[in-house]
Every structure is written in structure tokens, then in C-alpha cells.
Amino acid sequence: METHFSKQQLKDKDNRSSEKILRKCVHCGFCNATCPTYDLLGDELDGPRGRIYLIKDMLENNKPANAKIVKHIDRCLSCYSCMTTCPSGVNYMHLIDHGRQHIEKTFKRPFIDRFIRNLLSIVLSNSTYFRIVGRLTLLIKPFSFIFPKKIREMIAFMPINFPKKTLPRKRIYPAEKRKKPVARVALLTGCVQKVISPQINEATIRLLNRHGVEVIVLKNIDCCGSLNHHLGKSEIAIKIFKKNISIWYDEYLKNGLDAIISNTSGCGTTLKDYGFLFRSDDEFKKKAKKISELTKDISEYLEENVKLNFIKNKESNRTYKIAYHSACSMQHGQKIHDVPKNLIEKTGNKVFEIPDGHLCCGSAGTYNLLQNDIAKKLLTNKITNINKINPEFITTGNIGCITQIANATKIPILHTVEIIDWYTGGPKPNILKRLF
Ligand code: SF4
Numbered sequence: 534m535e536t537h538f539s540k541q542q543l544k545d546k547d548n549r550s551s552e553k554i555l556r557k558c559v560h561c562g563f564c565n566a567t568c569p570t571y572d573l574l575g576d577e578l579d580g581p582r583g584r585i586y587l588i589k590d591m592l593e594n595n596k597p598a599n600a601k602i603v604k605h606i607d608r609c610l611s612c613y614s615c616m617t618t619c620p621s622g623v624n625y626m627h628l629i630d631h632g633r634q635h636i637e638k639t640f641k642r643p644f645i646d647r648f649i650r651n652l653l654s655i656v657l658s659n660s661t662y663f664r665i666v667g668r669l670t671l672l673i674k675p676f677s678f679i680f681p682k683k684i685r686e687m688i689a690f691m692p693i694n695f696p697k698k699t700l701p702r703k704r705i706y707p708a709e710k711r712k713k714p715v716a717r718v719a720l721l722t723g724c725v726q727k728v729i730s731p732q733i734n735e736a737t738i739r740l741l742n743r744h745g746v747e748v749i750v751l752k753n754i755d756c757c758g759s760l761n762h763h764l765g766k767s768e769i770a771i772k773i774f775k776k777n778i779s780i781w782y783d784e785y786l787k788n789g790l791d792a793i794i795s796n797t798s799g800c801g802t803t804l805k806d807y808g809f810l811f812r813s814d815d816e817f818k819k820k821a822k823k824i825s826e827l828t829k830d831i832s833e834y835l836e837e838n839v840k841l842n843f844i845k846n847k848e849s850n851r852t853y854k855i856a857y858h859s860a861c862s863m864q865h866g867q868k869i870h871d872v873p874k875n876l877i878e879k880t881g882n883k884v885f886e887i888p889d890g891h892l893c894c895g896s897a898g899t900y901n902l903l904q905n906d907i908a909k910k911l912l913t914n915k916i917t918n919i920n921k922i923n924p925e926f927i928t929t930g931n932i933g934c935i936t937q938i939a940n941a942t943k944i945p946i947l948h949t950v951e952i953i954d955w956y957t958g959g960p961k962p963n964i965l966k967r968l969f
């Protein structure tokens with residue numbers, strides 16, 4: 534694609550990178566075929582090619598965003614299905630991030646939208662605030678009818694029961710039965726995940742410890758920053774990124790880290806992008822690149838570094854039918870597709886991919902809260918496709934998808950790591966205990 538950025542505009546690092554991305558696009562439109570919003574809405578501007586044109590026009594002509602542009606860019610899920618399809622290697626992820634930052638700087642959203650986005654930015658990225666708001670939601674739920682539709686939908690979606698943790702809170706979780714661990718890793722415990730599903734981190738820690746890996750949970754690391762990054766709130770996101778990078782890098786230098794483990798694929802995608810985000814920052818460039826290199830999804834880490842010790846349990850003579858939902862951030866963002874599925878197959882159970890598995894379930898970070906109507910349609914389609922398999926339970930590697938899918942089906946859904954933990958000596962996951 535021809536571009537017309539001026540020399541002055543190209544002094545800006547983000548313009549420089551977006552120009553390179555735009556030049557790779559050959560307008561072929563293949564990406565539209567796998568875009569969930571184009572598939573649902575059928576409008577060129579609700580597909581990747583149309584959005585690329587909208588962003589190009591804003592950036593190249595230094596135009597402020599307007600309501601029409603914002604509508605179509607906001608409808609993008611950032612699922613990156615278009616990146617998997619694109620034959621020219623267009624990095625749509627970096628382009629839409631830049632587009633969103635430009636919108637945030639140049640467009641004043643209506644009051645209610647600003648209020649909701651600011652609320653999400655503050656509450657979801659901080660586990661303490663999230664817990665408090667969860668308690669308050671319990672009180673206001675009976676009166677939710679007095680609020681505007683968007684707030685009502687958020688109240689309906691807000692979890693109000695938070696399961697108790699079973700592992701004590703520690704900085705270091707030592708490897709079992711060994712003086713010297715085979716590896717030392719830091720775990721990103723996440724912001725929302727550790728509150729609504731603490732069993733995911735617990736299964737991760739138990740599983741790694743049992744296989745000789747020491748796990749470190751560093752204080753003051755809460756959110757990975759992706760939530761604010763995708764809301765276009767780059768200043769807040771950068772502050773979080775820098776804090777995380779400094780804490781992990783310091784630990785890496787002082788005590789050594791073999792990996793940084795993410796068990797939420799949405800967060801892992803952003804951690805792996807820290808290197809790019811700080812590419813022009815003299816102070817953080819080297820550190821951010823190292824953090825990205827160290828980051829591994831838990832499935833990736835297990836596959837590459839751990840010889841899993843599957844053991845016979847009470848379930849060993851029974852074969853479950855499991856549906857594997859590949860989160861967009863896992864398959865399109867991190868390009869990890871078969872690894873989690875192969876790991877579950879090693880448990881002896883039957884794993885099935887969901888038809889049209891490349892399409893998003895509608896979760897997409899805060900998308901199900903901000904674009905509820907589209908998210909609901911995507912969720913309905915996902916459930917229809919899951920039902921075609923008729924599984925006994927569903928598994929995936931992203932808390933957002935777990936929460937979204939659980940809202941629309943009675944079929945239990947759990948994180949992949951919970952299954953691996955269970956079949957290597959951990960407890961049977963609670964959600965399955967209640968059913969089988
Ligand atoms: S990221 Fe997803 S929703 Fe957005 S344009 Fe690409 S395929 Fe469509």
C-alpha cells in the first residue's frame with residue numbers, strides 16, 4: 534500500500550512503525566474472510582482491511598478521530614485472526630494499538646463512555662479494587678434497573694462470589710523433594726484471574742513444584758498492563774509495563790530466572806510484546822526485550838522444559854470427551870495452537886477442536902462489557918459450535934474465555950493447567966467434582 538507520511542511525521546517512532554506495516558498490506562482482503570466482526574456485520578469498515586484504511590487516513594493526514602471511525606475501531610476485538618490469515622505478514626496488532634492511542638488523544642467520547650472506560654481501567658487492573666467493587670455489586674444488584682443499559686450489563690457480568698485460596702500466599706514456592714530446583718520461574722498471577730479463579734495459579738504452582746521447578750511470585754506485580762493498553766490509555770499502560778519490567782529484570786539479575794510464566798494467554802501476548810513497545814527507549818529497551826524473551830505460556834513451558842509425570846488416578850480407566858477452545862490470544866496472538874491440545878491428549882482423554890475455532894468467543898478483554906451486543910452474538914455462535922461436539926467439559930488457557938463461555942453453558946469449563954495438574958498428582962478440579 535502506498536503511504537504519504539511526511540519526513541516530520543516519520544520522526545515519530547510509532548508513525549515509522551505503522552508506515553512499515555501499512556506498506557506491507559496489498560489490499561487483498563483475505564483477512565476479511567476470517568474476521569469475526571466482518572462475518573457478523575458484513576460492513577467493509579468492520580473488517581481488518583477497512584480498519585487499516587481508517588487508521589492510515591487518521592495517521593497520515595494527522596486527522597483527529599471522529600465518531601464514525603471510533604465506532605468501527607471500537608468494534609475490533611483485537612483477536613488477531615486477521616494476522617493469522619494475512620499472506621503479507623501485516624502486523625495488525627501494532628497498527629490497531631497505534632490507532633487506539635490516536636483515538637484516545639484526539640477524540641472526546643460521550644460522558645458515559647468515558648466514565649465506563651475509566652472505571653474499567655482502574656478497577657480491572659487492580660485486584661484489591663476489583664474485589665471491593667465485587668462486594669459493592671452484590672449490594673446494588675437488586676437496584677441495577679435504575680442504571681443506564683451499559684452499566685446494567687456490567688453489573689450483570691460482575692462476579693460476586695470469589696472462591697477461597699487454598700495455597701498460602703508466599704513469595705517463593707519451593708520445588709518438591711529436591712535441594713536444588715531444576716529451574717526457577719516467576720509466575721504472573723494476574724489481576725482479575727487471581728480473584729475470581731485462584732485455583733488456576735494454585736494448579737500452576739503445584740504442577741511446577743511437583744516437577745522440580747521453583748516458583749516465585751513477586752510482590753507489586755498485579756496487572757500486565759494489557760487492559761489499559763487496549764483501551765488506548767498508553768500513559769497508564771506504560772507506567773505498569775515499566776514497573777513490571779523493572780521488578781522482573783531486577784530479580785533476573787540478582788537471583789536468576791529461567792522463565793516468566795503466564796497462564797492467561799491475553800497477558801502473555803502483551804508480555805511477549807514488551808520488547809517491541811520499548812524498542813526506542815534507551816533505558817528500557819534491553820530489559821523489556823529480555824522480559825519478552827523469558828515469557829512463556831504455561832503450556833509452552835511444560836512442553837519445552839518439563840517431563841510430565843502422568844500418574845494413574847481414579848479416573849484413569851475412564852475417557853472424558855473434552856472440547857479445546859483455543860483462545861484468540863493463544864492461537865493468533867502467540868501462535869500457540871497444538872501444544873495445549875497435545876498436552877491434554879497425554880492424559881489419555883479425547884480432545885476435540887471446536888468447529889470454527891478460529892473465531893472469537895466475544896470475551897476479548899473488556900469487549901464483552903463495552904460491545905455487549907456483538908459479544909453476545911459471538912458467544913451464541915461459540916456455544917452452538919461447542920454443542921456440536923457434545924463434550925463432557927471444555928478447556929482453554931485464558932480466564933476471559935472461561936468467564937465468557939461459562940456465562941452461556943452448563944458444560945463445565947476449566948483451565949488446561951488444572952487438567953494437567955490433576956493427571957500428574959494434583960486434586961480433581963472442584964468444578965468437575967460437583968459433576969462427575
Ligand atoms: S483483530 Fe479480529 S476483529 Fe479486529 S480486524 Fe482483526 S480479525 Fe477483525
Ligand code: SF4
Nearest residue numbers: 558559561562564619
Ligand atoms: S490480508 Fe493482509 S495484505 Fe491482504 S488486505 Fe488484509 S492485511 Fe492487507
